[in-house]
Amino acid sequence: MTKRRPEDIRAVPVRHPGRWVAIAVIAVLAAMFLHAMITIPILHWDVVTQIFADHTVIAGVQQTLLLTLCAMVLGIVGGILLAVMRLSSNPVLSSVSWLYIWVFRGTPVLVQLFFWNFMGVVFPQVGIGIPFGPVFHSWSYNDLVPLFVACVLGLGLNEAAYFSEIVRAGILSVDEGQAEAASSLGLTHAQTLRRIVLPQAMRVIIPPAGNETISMLKTTSLVSAISFEELTRAGQDIGNRTLYVIPALIAISLWYLLFTSVLSIGQFYVERYYARGTNRVLPRTPWQKVRENVFSISLRRKPTETEEAA
Template structure:
């Protein structure tokens, strides 16, 4: 708005300072409705879980720390470790064979992956368990000739080894495709540059290709490890006393079947959570050097949220309406 003095000829008009713009946050009523619905459903679920007399939470606590369950948990962890070591070593070997220019090596790797990925792991466990019916004795000697020394199959391959073979050899087929995808994700110019420097194929693979491929390999490898921890429950079908079988035995003996399964599930949830945290930090380690910013750790997210709240509400005062 101009004043009468502003209209004097030859004098530029003066203007008042415009009012500050007041930003009004966008309302999201749908979010509050969704939060309210989820809160009601969560409260109903918790109430049903706590008050249901069939669950017997006191029994769940007893089964959770029962000696046979603890022993089964230890066997489950050991079986997961051994099967994953066999699967990782075998998968890397199969991936290198699959990418080989030798048609025999490539064909053998493809056939192995086709067979072990195409049949259920439970069937493979039964197969290794009853292999003694096909080959009662395993020996060393001259091919198609005399045998120098032989062993009974069931004595040579105990039940724990049967479980490791069944799970580990199956895992090798899946891990081979993970490693192959990771190797193919590395630019071919890296290998060509290494060859120009005089590095052998094995040195190039170990020092240049695989370290760069780890960014692609680690996420599915972590998922496979978590999946392996749960897949070990299948060995209960061949009477191996691992975590799930221990819970089943307690439930069959005491008739507290559901509380026993809940206690076993808590053990699985605990260790899958630990593995998920480890996978996050390993992925973060191998993600260094990329164009993307490293993801924040859970502790960094907590500190950032606390800092944001303190900046919005300095001195504990209430900020503007949302």
């Protein structure tokens, strides 16, 4: 008795009609949105192009990037220091760090910007000398803390409170055995933190740190409330002067979208770098996804004559 080859299993793909309905609805909405963007005359896309490349806007872009950089450097350094103080066994350091985080996280950043801008009313002169004694030298607050420095302090010190919690979570994610092993090898607490704990904690710190950087880029728009000439303020001035308010808002929004996209790409590659050693397979890069989804051609194997006869 000859054994017959079992029939091939014909797999019927599961149908998802809801997906096609959703795709159709999204396509119609996208087409309506694009049609509105093109046909609405009040948008003035030619004016948007002019404002996008205006020298005032370019100067505002430079100030925004510089402000973001300075505020993030202050926030990162201050956040690391606050996180180490918060995890310290010294109750004074831990309490001071907790109090700082409570105050700066509990009040709006815009209010803090106003405080730094108008602090000269409370302290007209800032000097050095003996506490509760004579002052050797003093400076005017407005000369010591100009508008740009006030913006950096308002944004950076607020960011330090948030970033400290990110660093603290990253440090706590590292197994305590790592620190104990480093201590047994004779490393000091500072060496253990710098060489053992922080490099491993970076895998947890980087994703929210990237989000905080992108958020900081957009938060810099708040300094326009204290008359600092950055990107948003430049767009507002052009809109008020030319009465092209909507085109001005679109132009500065395009600048923000451009830089947030660049920061998002940079964040992806930094996360991918620190994922080495923890993931067996690294996340695919955007170019790899494009090659697989667009340029790759799947070749199906044709059945042989023997298989067709069977």
